[in-house]
Amino acid sequence: MTSTSERQGSTACGHPSPQDRLAALLDSASVEPLHPHDESGVIAVRGRVNGAPVTAYCTDANARGGSLGVTECQHIVDAIEAALREDCPVIGLWHSGGAQLSEGVASLDAVARVFAAMIKASGRVPQLSVILGPAAGGAAYGPALTDVIVMAPAGRVFVTGPGVVREVTGERIDMESLGGPDAHSKKSGVVHVVASSENDALRRARRITDLLASPGVFDPVSVSGPRDLRALLPDRARRAYDIKPLVQNVLDADNNDDPFEEFQPGWAPNVVVGLGRLAGHTVGVVASNPIRKGGCLDSAAAEKAARFVRMCDCFGVPLVVLVDVPGYLPGVGQEWGGVVRRGAKLLYAFAEAVVPRVTLVVRKCYGGAYIAMNCRALDATNVFAWPDAEVAVMGARAAVGILRRKELAALSEDQRDEVRERWVAEHEHTSGGIARALSLGVVDAVIDPTETRFVLAKALAAVPAKRGSHGNIPL
Amino acid sequence: MAEEIRAEIVGYVIEVVAAEGQAVRRGDHVVVVESMKMEIPTVVEDPGTVTSLHAAVGDFVNEGDLIAVIE
Numbered sequence: 298m299t300s301t302s303e304r305q306g307s308t309a310c311g312h313p314s315p316q317d318r319l320a321a322l323l324d325s326a327s328v329e330p331l332h333p334h335d336e337s338g339v340i341a342v343r344g345r346v347n348g349a350p351v352t353a354y355c356t357d358a359n360a361r362g363g364s365l366g367v368t369e370c371q372h373i374v375d376a377i378e379a380a381l382r383e384d385c386p387v388i389g390l391w392h393s394g395g396a397q398l399s400e401g402v403a404s405l406d407a408v409a410r411v412f413a414a415m416i417k418a419s420g421r422v423p424q425l426s427v428i429l430g431p432a433a434g435g436a437a438y439g440p441a442l443t444d445v446i447v448m449a450p451a452g453r454v455f456v457t458g459p460g461v462v463r464e465v466t467g468e469r470i471d472m473e474s475l476g477g478p479d480a481h482s483k484k485s486g487v488v489h490v491v492a493s494s495e496n497d498a499l500r501r502a503r504r505i506t507d508l509l510a511s512p513g514v515f516d517p518v519s520v521s522g523p524r525d526l527r528a529l530l531p532d533r534a535r536r537a538y539d540i541k542p543l544v545q546n547v548l549d550a551d552n553n554d555d556p557f558e559e560f561q562p563g564w565a566p567n568v569v570v571g572l573g574r575l576a577g578h579t580v581g582v583v584a585s586n587p588i589r590k591g592g593c594l595d596s597a598a599a600e601k602a603a604r605f606v607r608m609c610d611c612f613g614v615p616l617v618v619l620v621d622v623p624g625y626l627p628g629v630g631q632e633w634g635g636v637v638r639r640g641a642k643l644l645y646a647f648a649e650a651v652v653p654r655v656t657l658v659v660r661k662c663y664g665g666a667y668i669a670m671n672c673r674a675l676d677a678t679n680v681f682a683w684p685d686a687e688v689a690v691m692g693a694r695a696a697v698g699i700l701r702r703k704e705l706a707a708l709s710e711d712q713r714d715e716v717r718e719r720w721v722a723e724h725e726h727t728s729g730g731i732a733r734a735l736s737l738g739v740v741d742a743v744i745d746p747t748e749t750r751f752v753l754a755k756a757l758a759a760v761p762a763k764r765g766s767h768g769n770i771p772l
Numbered sequence: 773m774a775e776e777i778r779a780e781i782v783g784y785v786i787e788v789v790a791a792e793g794q795a796v797r798r799g800d801h802v803v804v805v806e807s808m809k810m811e812i813p814t815v816v817e818d819p820g821t822v823t824s825l826h827a828a829v830g831d832f833v834n835e836g837d838l839i840a841v842i843e
Contacts (some may be wrong), residue, residue, distance in 0.1 A: 537812040590781045591808040625807040
């Protein structure tokens with residue numbers, strides 16, 4: 298392959314060459330071109346990630362700003378189609394101004410062919426995008442159609458850049474504020490993983506590829522000795538806490554990395570999603586996070602989780618669902634923002650999923666959110682609970698307040714508290730509480746928290762490892 | 773760069789943990805809001821010093837209300 302430095306004028310901009318970027322992404326000496334060398338601004342190759350075959354493509358920021366013309370787009374389509382034929386992941390490295398102006402509508406047509414190829418491959422092979430520099434227009438929507446977007450610090454994603462924004466709307470904003478890592482990790486939710494450097498971005502893409510392409514084998518016996526995971530919860534039941542240490546401790550330790558490769562940590566943080574390994578096998582984790590909005594489900598959180606569940610289902614990744622949820626978030630903003638429509642996506646995603654999926658109620662699970670977090674009737678493989686967990690329509694105190702409102706009001710002040718406490722205890726016994734959930738079969742078993750990892754791994758390994766047959770629409 | 777700590781959820785402030793002028797680290801709590809029958813701390817993302825505090829115990833806060841500025 299010709300290196301960029303040998304190509305006329307191509308080093309003027311000083312961006313790393315696509316050859317170097319692909320070499321940094323793929324296993325050493327594994328890179329094979331998918332097409333004869335040409336002067337286009339895209340290189341497509343075959344290679345390996347930790348030994349697993351992949352295809353990959355990279356736009357050449359030094360060639361017409363990495364813009365996408367007919368030849369460039371054909372190389373990308375070829376890489377996607379090769380991945381489909383060979384049933385392997387395809388990774389795109391993006392640094393591109395979008396459709397090539399000089400080719401006019403032919404380049405628009407070509408970019409549309411890239412989109413069509415991505416959508417045809419969606420859900421059949423994992424598609425990853427790494428944003429290494431500005432990626433505008435077609436170069437923004439391309440990655441948006443793939444399963445995972447990793448962004449380097451220099452990455453920028455927008456439909457139209459600051460110049461056009463200013464011209465059309467009068468808004469003044471710089472490239473980074475408009476479409477940099479901060480905007481897309483916290484405000485838009487476009488980016489799944491924000492990296493600390495270009496090398497880190499490529500490393501993270503390798504790790505996610507490895508988790509999806511080399512899922513491993515469940516070995517429940519391998520989970521190391523008991524871990525007292527309940528010690529990670531606060532003493533007081535009302536106190537919110539960060540779920541992430543619990544997620545990290547449920548997963549296998551990783552010598553080099555955080556055990557949990559979290560997706561979209563800064564967006565809709567009240568639900569936590571990401572990949573890791575449990576007893577040697579890749580799993581997807583969906584967990585409510587009480588420290589953010591109490592762990593309530595809202596529109597954004599439901600969409601975030603729904604898309605992740607559907608991605609895992611596409612690629613046969615079993616799911617671990619950790620639940621400590623007070624409900625769907627109430628309020629005008631949520632209702633008018635479509636929490637009914639958007640929240641329904643999570644119900645749909647779980648009920649549709651055929652991968653093994655196990656739920657653990659760590660503390661409480663109320664109301665509509667009980668249903669949405671992979672409940673028994675949505676066909677969860679198993680639903681487990683820790684001791685003292687509560688599964689109910691609402692907390693017993695709130696329920697008694699509604700059911701016995703008139704009777705409570707009729708009592709004298711000095712009687713009221715005592716009677717209410719008695720009714721709360723009664724209600725917990727008859728309607729809420731874990732005993733009722735067990736007798737109904739909506740919770741399979743109360744488990745010893747120290748055996749959590751073993752119980753979850755055993756349950757996931759016990760059922761057939763199916764995978765869904767649907768695309769991964771960017772919900 | 774200044775970080776604005778804003779209420780993530782509607783509720784009542786039941787505890788003010790940080791004080792003006794105090795140095796805070798990532799993960800520290802600024803105030804605790806009671807909502808959804810839970811005690812939910814607002815959490816510092818970027819370390820710095822609390823330059824102004826806009827919430828007191830008993831205040832009702834809406835989602836998005838300014839609670840503190842950290843620089």
